Amino acid sequence: MTQITGYQFVNSVTDLQNIQNDLAGNYALGKDIDASGSTFTTLGFASNSAFSGQFDGMWHTISSLSPKFDAVFNDIGANGVVRNVNVNSKVGTTVFFFDGSAILAIHNHGTVANVFTSGSIVSEGSDAGDSFAGLVATNYGLIERSGSSATVASDGTAAGLVLTNEGTITESYSIGPVSGLSSHGPAGGLVGFNGGTVTQSFVAGPARSVSRQVGGVCASCGGLGSDVYWNVQTTGQPTSGGNLPASNGLTTAQMSNPATFAGWDFGPNAAWVMLPGATYPVLAWQVARH
Numbered sequence: 001m002t003q004i005t006g007y008q009f010v011n012s013v014t015d016l017q018n019i020q021n022d023l024a025g026n027y028a029l030g031k032d033i034d035a036s037g038s039t040f041t042t043l044g045f046a047s048n049s050a051f052s053g054q055f056d057g058m059w060h061t062i063s064s065l066s067p068k069f070d071a072v073f074n075d076i077g078a079n080g081v082v083r084n085v086n087v088n089s090k091v092g093t094t095v096f097f098f099d100g101s102a103i104l105a106i107h108n109h110g111t112v113a114n115v116f117t118s119g120s121i122v123s124e125g126s127d128a129g130d131s132f133a134g135l136v137a138t139n140y141g142l143i144e145r146s147g148s149s150a151t152v153a154s155d156g157t158a159a160g161l162v163l164t165n166e167g168t169i170t171e172s173y174s175i176g177p178v179s180g181l182s183s184h185g186p187a188g189g190l191v192g193f194n195g196g197t198v199t200q201s202f203v204a205g206p207a208r209s210v211s212r213q214v215g216g217v218c219a220s221c222g223g224l225g226s227d228v229y230w231n232v233q234t235t236g237q238p239t240s241g242g243n244l245p246a247s248n249g250l251t252t253a254q255m256s257n258p259a260t261f262a263g264w265d266f267g268p269n270a271a272w273v274m275l276p277g278a279t280y281p282v283l284a285w286q287v288a289r290h
Contacts, residue, residue: 011033020043022053029060029062050075061088065087071105073104089117107139115146139166142167143167144171155184160175165193169191177208182210183211185209203229220242223243227264230249264281
């Protein structure tokens, strides 16, 4: 028997905001959404509720979200799925979030798949508690085939993809600059701290911090799979910050060669693609015709 999901189409910022009225619904973007000039508030934040439905971006892009918004979703619940969407935003906040904030979600307990974020998320104040990441602040669920090129700058912990990972991250990457702006601000190119697992992922964006706690992949962590890599030249970091050997730190030339990535599949229908002349892999869905 074929299961058919009935989606409510989201064709405007108003439609997107109205998801908060039914956080268990199934939604799909009908087109790209330009949120310029609108005020968008994090879905489920006011009621401290989780999104337990499905959100399928249908490969569209949500762009120019309000400079004061703090994430698209407050919490993606255990049954929640967010997939196939690009989110471009400029986030600037002085609001303190205990678990930090990010562009897509503050917490993920469910599934995030085929999501890419860009733009920026930066501290506007001097509160050392502010901590930011490019995709998700705290992950307890699954993040797969996702990435970020967002600029992340925080007076607290800064991470390219996820601040704290207690779940699984696989086939994902970060290429945006990550900066810890104060002595309280550790920084990791991919994650801040990891209590879960990270596999088949890489980092190619600069990672810097005033704090001594900084690494090409994480600020300080274990649980990194042997198939996780970082670019020592572009990150500016000689170590991963975690349990990886120095040999997993690659040059740009090595990052340009698919054979460098042991165990990765670059074949037909695989997750990864190396484009001609590229200096790092990209996810196949990012270059596919949809």
